[in-house]
Amino acid sequence: MGTAQEETHAGAGPIASWRLGGDGRAEGTGLDATPVGPVAFGRSTGSPAGGDVLRLRGEGRLEVGATALPALGDLTVSAWVNVPGTPTTVIGDLVSWFDPASRLGFTLGFEHGSPCGSHGNDRTAWFGIDAGSEPRILDHGRPGDATVMVCSLAAFDGSLFAATWETGPAPLGRVFRRSGGEWQDAGAPGPANAVTRLAVHDGALYAGTSRLKGGGSGLDDSANLAPGGHVYRLEPDGSWLDLGGPAGADSIAGLVPFGGDLYAIPMYTEGLFRFDGPGRWTSCGSPGRRLLALGAFAGALYGAGNDHAHVDSAIAMTKAGIVVPARSEAGGGGVFRYDGDGRWTGRGMQPDTTQLYSIETYGGRMHVGTWPTGLVFRADDPRGDGEVTWASLGRLGDETEVMNLQAYNGKLYAGTLPHAQLFRFDGDADWRLAATLDETPDVRYRRAASMVLFDGELYVGTLPSAHVHSLRAGAVATSDRSVTPRWHHLAGVRRGAAVTLFVDGRPAGTTGVPGLDGVVLEPRVPLAIGGGPRADFEGEIADVRLWSRALDDAEVATLAG
Numbered sequence: 001m002g003t004a005q006e007e008t009h010a011g012a013g014p015i016a017s018w019r020l021g022g023d024g025r026a027e028g029t030g031l032d033a034t035p036v037g038p039v040a041f042g043r044s045t046g047s048p049a050g051g052d053v054l055r056l057r058g059e060g061r062l063e064v065g066a067t068a069l070p071a072l073g074d075l076t077v078s079a080w081v082n083v084p085g086t087p088t089t090v091i092g093d094l095v096s097w098f099d100p101a102s103r104l105g106f107t108l109g110f111e112h113g114s115p116c117g118s119h120g121n122d123r124t125a126w127f128g129i130d131a132g133s134e135p136r137i138l139d140h141g142r143p144g145d146a147t148v149m150v151c152s153l154a155a156f157d158g159s160l161f162a163a164t165w166e167t168g169p170a171p172l173g174r175v176f177r178r179s180g181g182e183w184q185d186a187g188a189p190g191p192a193n194a195v196t197r198l199a200v201h202d203g204a205l206y207a208g209t210s211r212l213k214g215g216g217s218g219l220d221d222s223a224n225l226a227p228g229g230h231v232y233r234l235e236p237d238g239s240w241l242d243l244g245g246p247a248g249a250d251s252i253a254g255l256v257p258f259g260g261d262l263y264a265i266p267m268y269t270e271g272l273f274r275f276d277g278p279g280r281w282t283s284c285g286s287p288g289r290r291l292l293a294l295g296a297f298a299g300a301l302y303g304a305g306n307d308h309a310h311v312d313s314a315i316a317m318t319k320a321g322i323v324v325p326a327r328s329e330a331g332g333g334g335v336f337r338y339d340g341d342g343r344w345t346g347r348g349m350q351p352d353t354t355q356l357y358s359i360e361t362y363g364g365r366m367h368v369g370t371w372p373t374g375l376v377f378r379a380d381d382p383r384g385d386g387e388v389t390w391a392s393l394g395r396l397g398d399e400t401e402v403m404n405l406q407a408y409n410g411k412l413y414a415g416t417l418p419h420a421q422l423f424r425f426d427g428d429a430d431w432r433l434a435a436t437l438d439e440t441p442d443v444r445y446r447r448a449a450s451m452v453l454f455d456g457e458l459y460v461g462t463l464p465s466a467h468v469h470s471l472r473a474g475a476v477a478t479s480d481r482s483v484t485p486r487w488h489h490l491a492g493v494r495r496g497a498a499v500t501l502f503v504d505g506r507p508a509g510t511t512g513v514p515g516l517d518g519v520v521l522e523p524r525v526p527l528a529i530g531g532g533p534r535a536d537f538e539g540e541i542a543d544v545r546l547w548s549r550a551l552d553d554a555e556v557a558t559l560a561g
Contacts (some may be wrong), residue, residue, distance in 0.1 A: 150461025
């Protein structure tokens with residue numbers, strides 16, 4: 001049923017409207033949506049759509065056959081959505097008609113993740129389209145005069161934040177905020193030479209500090225020997241509140257929220273620690289080796305390992321009572337699932353690997369980036385307790401380390417060492433080089449060290465030039481503010497070459513890409529409700545609608561009202 005305003009336009013109502021009250025049928029169009037995987041229909045007294053909702057837990061969706069859908073030029077897609085207050089997945093895609101193979105279609109969804117152990121996007125809503133466009137790269141400069149690496153990036157409260165490793169006579173790791181096209185110093189949270197991790201959590205920005213050793217990046221050691229290992233919170237007055245840190249740590253390698261709590265891992269020692277209030281960090285045990293990254297996948301928190309002597313480590317884990325897969329001796333690194341109360345379960349090793357630096361969900365499956373052979377591996381399914389098979393997706397050029405993995409506008413991207421390159425995964429071990437981001441001469445290593453989604457683009461920070469670059473592929477509009485855990489109305493509008501994301505009836509972001517003007521979208525894949533190219537959705541969905549025209553601002557506001 002269209003609104004009164006829609007019906008004043010002849011033939012201008014939605015081409016489909018899925019009320020999701022139990023059968024997923026579209027009103028008046030015959031565009032039935034078929035459940036794929038576990039889905040649940042129910043009633044919610046808080047739902048603005050009459051109480052009928054679709055409940056998903058990150059492993060199930062509805063699909064509409066591609067042949068039942070018309071080709072779309074201008075379009076509008078909308079839905080009521082209730083995201084969880086304590087997510088245990090990457091939240092995932094809301095409505096998508098996108099073919100990753102051809103990079104054709106649209107997606108309305110969320111970015112919620114932790115590349116390389118940070119959490120730069122927290123419930124970031126986005127809407128994007130693409131039609132096989134060529135990527136565009138921009139250089140946004142160096143945050144500080146003494147910055148050698150942009151260790152972490154975060155989108156918080158509408159601004160882009162960068163955490164840095166500093167050099168010089170008395171270097172202090174700093175956080176910078178980008179505003180009006182300029183980098184502004186947001187201060188040094190602590191006495192250490194680096195701020196290595198940022199996390200957006202519970203409406204605040206957190207920063208983890210470290211005493212970085214320059215030798216690991218082919219650089220001289222810092223003149224600043226002050227330890228880090230503390231986590232700080234940015235206060236409303238711009239100061240940084242010291243929250244303490246993991247016992248015995250002088251560095252923070254990971255800072256990630258999961259299930260409503262904030263977790264940290266040290267860089268040079270073992271263990272996972274939970275933040276329980278200022279000065280209180282509870283040990284959650286160790287899987288028997290150092291961890292270099294954290295990430296959520298399908299309802300559990302996972303750690304990625306660092307192990308140069310994987311056989312000895314497997315023996316030590318067995319003695320410690322840690323469950324280790326039978327073929328763990330086949331490789332190093334290792335992925336481990338945290339099961340609560342200090343308990344860990346090994347979820348497999350990766351051949352030709354000693355270190356893992358990133359955990360990402362793409363295509364509904366876990367991916368990890370490795371050293372020293374520059375490979376990306378994909379797991380078949382680590383959720384159970386049986387043996388996990390890790391498939392190699394190939395090496396990224398001549399690179400030796402995959403530092404970051406992040407989904408962006410329906411595709412998976414990776415940042416590498418030693419040439420600070422950015423690759424796009426095109427399937428079947430095919431990694432396409434999108435850009436070389438740092439060409440500093442006469443250095444051993446160059447890193448694509450950090451990633452985040454901001455202002456519709458994929459931002460990447462580097463070492464040693466410490467410049468921040470962005471990649472744009474297609475047209476993406478983002479909210480750049482966390483969507484709170486309650487019912488919200490989201491809408492994506494494509495008008496010619498421009499896309500606009502609406503949150504609760506108000507424009508949250510707009511992007512225009514001239515090359516997409518006039519392109520008709522007709523992907524040869526099903527339309528997904530509660531799913532898409534990155535992952536199935538976690539949360540509640542109600543009243544999904546699709547138009548073959550671009551609604552104006554007033555019409556979207558009426559829907560949200």
